[in-house]
Amino acid sequence: MGMATGPDIGAIIRGARATARITQTQLGAACGYSASAISRIEANKLRPEHSALLRMCEVLGIQPERMRGSAVPVGAAVATVTVVGPADEENAVRRRKLLTGAFAAGATAIVGSGAAAAATSSGDPAAGLEDALFRLPAADPVALPLLTAQTIKARTAFRAAHYTDLGRALPGLLATAAATRDAATGHARQQASAVLARAYVLTAELASKQHSDAAWVAADRALSAARESGSPVPVGEASRVLAITMRRSGRWSSAVQFLTREAAELDAAEQRSAAVRTTLLLTGAYSAATGGNRSTSLALLDEAEEDVRRLPDIPGLFTVEATRAQVDIYRIGALNALGTPDEGVNVAAGLNIGHILTAERRARAWTDIARMHHAMGDAPQTFTALRHVEQEAPQEVRRPALRALTSDLLYGPARVQGLREFAARTGALAS
Template identity: 85%
Template sequence: MRRRKLLTGALAAGATAIVGAGTASAATPSGDPAAGLEEALFRPPAAQPVPLTLLTAQTAAARRAFRAAHYTDLGQALPGLLATAAATRNAATGRARQQASGALARAYVLTAELASKQHSDAAWVAADRALLAARESGTPVPVGEASRVLAITMRRSGRWSSAVHLLTREAAELDAAEERTAAVRTTLLLTAAYSAATGGDRSAALALLDEAEEDVERLPEVPGLFTVEATRAQVDIYRIGALNALGIPDMGVKVAAGLNVNHMPTEERRARAWTDIGRMWHALGDGTQTFAALRQVELEAPQEVRRPALRALTSDLLYGPARVQGLREFAVRTGALAA
């Protein structure tokens, strides 16, 4: 009980292109998938409204690109998707407008996720607009998803306490008895736990993790939330990340040993799992294990390992005391070291 209180701009062809996108574009390590997002937010391309079924299909295709870590293709598709979703919402009324607002909110969620991964300030604008559109949808699940990306943006700017406050407040308003809202609530608790950990609040971080763990043990797993699942594996990954942030990575070794990353459903989530495991080993001074985790990230999602945070980890390992076979070639290949 105590823990409870802690609390046509984008054409159909474009959507099809996202679904069929491969990883060939990952061969350009210096490319920034989020480069066009700022202009897309402030000077969107012209677009016409489309039927809700088509808008839903386009949003789903963009989500698949994110979950597959095809970030270059996602970055190319998002400007048109945002413009089309906004035009569709603006032209609709009543229930159709609410549904279009939900799709627009999720397009902004993807924009904020991609911008955050690339350390772009566009994440702030996208996350704020996501929450506004989500509230207009009148549906709690998009509101929770948008609150999560806004809190991530807050945390990245150093406002971890505000992030925790937003997340726990939104979590408290979600119905814990309904499966999908309960699952979203769990993801908010996990993000709040990691946010608290980045601020050094150990008691809050661990209590929020424990509450999220209680939730996933009490409720059936709900796959298919928009960008992250509410599962035991996700709880374990967030626990490893929080322990890293709190400066006690040794406590995460046992958690990592019991985690089967291969059972996680998407490339993006598996890559994130290996990232946190790599950070754990790096903090413990094990260069070989760190590099092994980085290689797993690359195998799962070649574009993920080229993100700024992963290139920084690679560079830090490269210039550290350990000499790891194959690391220099990996650093060149992923853009952490000039050829």
């Protein structure tokens, strides 16, 4: 029985898992693999056994025929796998049972290890989020002003790029916000839902930065809580982080459609709603760029730029500002993604990063400039930009994406003084 080339098995599994909101830990528990093994399977570095692959198809709702010609041996066994009985009903029941078992396994794994301890021991600020989302700590409701103050404190940690502090605080904040929302009624419940939505937005932002599966769950819950609040601004903020998770799973076109639809529903005449609308357009522009859709990306960037010309800079948004500087940062990032980094050089030259309000956003600007120079083959300028990232936000430069960029630069053809020490200091070079 031969092997055939064809579908990308890792991409199929990863996309279906992300769509189903299932973590690597849960999928592994349902199929007899560890989370790291699932990660290797999704990266096409490990070929699963035939029986395990069929179980993955069952858990994720993938038609086994989609795997024909990939890592599955071509043969009748794959094409004829069926469930006896009323197909739709029995398949749905079977999948629910499998997922229930997977969720239980994921929850069991956290017994005896708190989220804060996980973040501290692993060095990953988001390490405890995935477990905490499926089993929030016990918490009592608090007065709404106190809950709001706690959320503002968490946002301050995010904007300062103090990700370890944020990772430690989020499980307790989520639990308290959920308890407060559940205990409230009427308008108070709507207000608590808005605060809970923003706590989940922060969770999704942090998880996305660390490439954690928790981003999907947090973003989905953020949008649910935001819609319950009845306020368009939290809905827009939550929509943005959900679209980021969609883009990261390869669904850039769906992300663009979702963002433009949500942006159209925001009131352009009300300043805060209009500012959130601008951030949705910017995220949509970058999402389109990652899919190679230049015309849509540039059109959305131009629309966002027109918005900020009509509006004053509004610094009070939750995680991303609606300013001309942000438009320029996203334009540089989009041009990098489109494969035309040279077009961003003049944009970068006119960007006054020192005037950007938060360390997290300043680090984002330097990150995109580093990627621009790297794509153009300028190793010294890439390293200069990376050092600026470190100066603005030391924890930002330790993110997986930044460590990968540093490692790529380190093992490239150019030799840059101080780069090896930088790589060792930031975790891109194993000690």
